[in-house]
Amino acid sequence: MTVRVFVPGDAAAVAVGADAVAAALTRHAPEARLVRSGSRGLFWLEPLIEVETPQGRIGFGPVAAEDVPGLLAAGLLDGGAHPLRLGRPEELPFLKRQTRLTFARCGIVDPRSLDDYRAHGGWKGLERAIALGPATALEEVVQSGLRGRGGAGFPTGIKWRTVAQTQAAQKYIVCNADEGDSGTFSDRMVMEGDPFVLIEGMVIAGFAVGATKGYVYVRSEYPHAIATFGDALTIARAAGYLGANVADGGFAFDIEVRVGAGAYVCGEETALLDSLEGKRGQVRAKPPLPAHQGLFGQPTVINNVISLATVPTILADGAARYRDFGMGRSRGTMPIQLAGNVRHGGLFETAFGMTLGELVDDIGGGTASGRPVRAVQVGGPLGAYFPRALFDTPFDYEAFTAKDGLIGHGGIVVFDDTVDMAEQARFAMEFCAIESCGKCTPCRIGSTRGVEVVERIMRGENVAASRALLTDLCNTLKFGSLCALGGFTPYPVMSALTHFPEDFAGPRLRVAAE
Amino acid sequence: MRAPEPWNPDRAAEVIARHKDAPGALLPLLHELQGVFGCIPDEAVRPVAEALNLSRAEVHGVVSFYHDFRRDPAGRHVLKLCQAEACQSMGCRSLAAEVEQRLGVRLGETTADGRVTVEAVYCLGLCATAPSAMLDGQVVGRLTPARVEALLETLP
Ligand SMILES: Cc1cc2nc3c(=O)[nH]c(=O)nc-3n(C[C@H](O)[C@H](O)[C@H](O)COP(=O)(O)O)c2cc1C
Ligand code: SF4
Ligand code: FES
Numbered sequence: 001m002t003v004r005v006f007v008p009g010d011a012a013a014v015a016v017g018a019d020a021v022a023a024a025l026t027r028h029a030p031e032a033r034l035v036r037s038g039s040r041g042l043f044w045l046e047p048l049i050e051v052e053t054p055q056g057r058i059g060f061g062p063v064a065a066e067d068v069p070g071l072l073a074a075g076l077l078d079g080g081a082h083p084l085r086l087g088r089p090e091e092l093p094f095l096k097r098q099t100r101l102t103f104a105r106c107g108i109v110d111p112r113s114l115d116d117y118r119a120h121g122g123w124k125g126l127e128r129a130i131a132l133g134p135a136t137a138l139e140e141v142v143q144s145g146l147r148g149r150g151g152a153g154f155p156t157g158i159k160w161r162t163v164a165q166t167q168a169a170q171k172y173i174v175c176n177a178d179e180g181d182s183g184t185f186s187d188r189m190v191m192e193g194d195p196f197v198l199i200e201g202m203v204i205a206g207f208a209v210g211a212t213k214g215y216v217y218v219r220s221e222y223p224h225a226i227a228t229f230g231d232a233l234t235i236a237r238a239a240g241y242l243g244a245n246v247a248d249g250g251f252a253f254d255i256e257v258r259v260g261a262g263a264y265v266c267g268e269e270t271a272l273l274d275s276l277e278g279k280r281g282q283v284r285a286k287p288p289l290p291a292h293q294g295l296f297g298q299p300t301v302i303n304n305v306i307s308l309a310t311v312p313t314i315l316a317d318g319a320a321r322y323r324d325f326g327m328g329r330s331r332g333t334m335p336i337q338l339a340g341n342v343r344h345g346g347l348f349e350t351a352f353g354m355t356l357g358e359l360v361d362d363i364g365g366g367t368a369s370g371r372p373v374r375a376v377q378v379g380g381p382l383g384a385y386f387p388r389a390l391f392d393t394p395f396d397y398e399a400f401t402a403k404d405g406l407i408g409h410g411g412i413v414v415f416d417d418t419v420d421m422a423e424q425a426r427f428a429m430e431f432c433a434i435e436s437c438g439k440c441t442p443c444r445i446g447s448t449r450g451v452e453v454v455e456r457i458m459r460g461e462n463v464a465a466s467r468a469l470l471t472d473l474c475n476t477l478k479f480g481s482l483c484a485l486g487g488f489t490p491y492p493v494m495s496a497l498t499h500f501p502e503d504f505a506g507p508r509l510r511v512a513a514e
Numbered sequence: 515m516r517a518p519e520p521w522n523p524d525r526a527a528e529v530i531a532r533h534k535d536a537p538g539a540l541l542p543l544l545h546e547l548q549g550v551f552g553c554i555p556d557e558a559v560r561p562v563a564e565a566l567n568l569s570r571a572e573v574h575g576v577v578s579f580y581h582d583f584r585r586d587p588a589g590r591h592v593l594k595l596c597q598a599e600a601c602q603s604m605g606c607r608s609l610a611a612e613v614e615q616r617l618g619v620r621l622g623e624t625t626a627d628g629r630v631t632v633e634a635v636y637c638l639g640l641c642a643t644a645p646s647a648m649l650d651g652q653v654v655g656r657l658t659p660a661r662v663e664a665l666l667e668t669l670p
Contacts, residue, residue: 012640015655043642182598185639220545220582221638223651261541261580264636278540278566280579296537338642340603345642368604377599381636413641415603427602431636 002033003077006050006057008107009036010192011224012185017064018047024068025049032077038193040107041347042094044368050089053079059086094344094363099325101333102310103186103349106193112231114239117196123247125312129204130249132315138164138208141311143319145331149186150176150267150304151379151408151484153397156311159301162291164209166299171211173202174276174295174302177218177225178260178267181380183339183411186347187305191218191225194309195232196241199255201308203246204315205301206253214255215295217272220262230257264381264435268483269302271437282437283483304409306335325351330396338364340413350395357391360414371416375500377424379408381431382488384495385424404495406488421500425470426454428492432477432485442476443486449473450493460506467504470497518552518587525550526558534565540576544583552587589624589631591669594648597621597634600641609645610634612659616666630669 007022025034042048048061058079074082089095109116129137142157163171179187190198202214218226233255236242242254258276260266266275270284273295294300314322322332330352336359338345343365360376367373375385384405393403400407429450436443450473456466474490481487497504529550533543547558554577563573577583595610610621613632617625624631640646643655649665
């Protein structure tokens with residue numbers, strides 16, 4: 001039998017040489033069958049290749065193209081001994097400690113194989129949804145307690161119910177794949193590693209609310225995700241999972257991909273809808289809610305990739321199983337992304353409730369530089385900076401809100417002790433200025449003022465007065481902005497100022513990083 | 515990278531015809547025009563506006579709103595250096611400064627010989643293999659000054 005060798009086609013693996021490894025394998029081991037899978041999400045070990053053996057899959061990593069001849073000589077295709085041999089990936093602590101529901105297949109299956117998808121539990125959610133009927137399937141999503149994974153944490157089932165109850169000739173499912181937050185890549189990983197699960201989730205959403213058309217709005221910075229997901233659409237359509245009679249269930253649904261054009265604010269749901277309609281991506285005032293008047297004025301479900309990709313596991317195994325994971329009002333699991341200056345960076349899906357300290361120190365293994373962890377930013381560019389003193393905060397929507405932070409899309413960016421928190425605050429204001437849609441004065445103008453004020457503090461000009469002015473500006477942004485770009489930029493700024501006041505005392509004694 | 519074609523109204527009309535009847539056609543249409551001509555030339559605005567029943571100001575407004583769309587062509591190569599937080603934590607600021615110095619341009623500019631445009635990008639989703647960049651659409655991670663130097667040297 002031909003041995004299957006899995007080399008990730010995930011963009012992050014490709015960025016560190018996976019394509020060269022695949023080419024070397026094709027050249028030196030033409031007898032093996034190469035599969036370009038997604039990534040398991042252990043990025044410090046990428047390129048991480050796996051070989052299918054009678055003892056299960058054996059991993060090797062990080063592999064460089066130059067390592068391939070040596071690996072083959074050591075018996076790679078039989079999982080032979082080699083310094084890069086990792087053993088069974090499932091036994092690695094980073095994977096063993098996870099609860100993979102949404103990411104059950106990512107990194108394991110061939111993302112372009114429907115057989116693989118079916119063999120690993122694919123389409124079971126859709127089958128059960130069809131058997132239950134739209135109303136009962138929708139109730140399952142409500143009962144699961146799933147909340148939006150794009151940032152705002154709104155209950156997904158409640159949103160669906162509103163759309164289901166709104167009468168219209170045409171309704172839409174829009175998938176938000178704009179994933180603009182620094183430190184996040186879970187949407188990208190799903191689209192590259194297990195695209196059918198997103199298709200299945202969108203199909204179930206369409207069935208549940210009575211929508212026949214879906215759009216995936218994906219950022220232009222994700223060419224690999226666009227390519228893989230596009231292939232998956234073609235394959236699913238040819239197999240009857242999209243089209244006039246989906247899976248012989250007697251309903252129609254199809255999906256189209258639209259590519260963004262480099263505007264962070266287009267991740268905001270109403271700006272995204274305007275962008276899909278071919279306009280400038282400006283935020284709309286609410287009401288009306290998109291659930292009532294969304295895309296082209298029609299009732300629209302808009303959900304993040306992870307929210308939608310989690311629906312199949314909920315339907316397949318039942319709402320109760322999903323709801324039983326988690327804490328408080330944060331039910332189920334969250335694909336947490338460990339990023340930046342972290343030793344073990346990657347995707348860690350786990351039930352809500354693990355503390356920030358466990359995630360950063362224990363799972364993440366501290367910094368990549370080996371220096372002490374000084375700050376972590378949670379939830380993207382609009383998320384707060386947390387000092388070590390708050391590392392006992394459990395990963396949970398409400399617990400983070402209580403500490404003036406947010407979990408957002410689940411990204412954690414780690415910084416070591418060389419970070420200048422005034423510089424980080426300056427950047428938060430600058431980012432707001434660059435990405436503002438321009439509708440509100442505090443966001444458009446205030447952010448530029450904010451950059452200037454932080455720069456004054458950094459130069460040591462009127463430090464006390466400038467700090468007071470910065471606080472005032474943040475209040476103006478917080479209360480005078482239409483959306484969270486202007487409204488939440490104060491989170492990174494004020495958290496930096498509050499938790500790291502020593503960096504806002506004037507010119508910094510800039511010690512060399514060594 | 516495919517070399518951009520010189521402006522050609524017939525070629526533009528072809529692209530416009532392919533997209534104009536789709537709902538919300540403007541972004542996909544602009545993406546394809548830029549793919550062909552390397553930018554959205556001023557000459558393209560009128561035919562696009564006419565085909566989509568928009569004013570020229572509306573089309574201009576969209577082109578200028580999105581960071582991806584260029585009014586003028588880029589250099590023969592485009593290096594996008596991620597400058598967002600995860601890459602900052604791994605030293606992307608000093609990396610960018612070195613590139614700026616080596617090429618004698620600031621982020622957002624093109625070298626005098628038209629060889630390379632260097633730009634900032636805010637996150638490529640490669641935040642666990644930072645610092646990251648994209649060179650002519652190819653992703654690169656775990657960048658070091660030496661690795662950037664080697665990349666720049668291979669460019670024709
Ligand atoms: C400035 C800004 C950027 C956002 N970017 C994203 C994004 O990239 N992806 C996303 O899913 N949600 C993003 N959101 C949140 C969306 O507005 C919206 O809450 C989400 O798409 C709803 O889906 P969910 O309920 O499944 O999370 C952003 C919000 C704001 C204010
Ligand atoms: S806060 Fe900023 S991004 Fe949001 S609507 Fe106002 S101007 Fe636009
Ligand atoms: S922050 Fe640079 S790739 Fe995400």
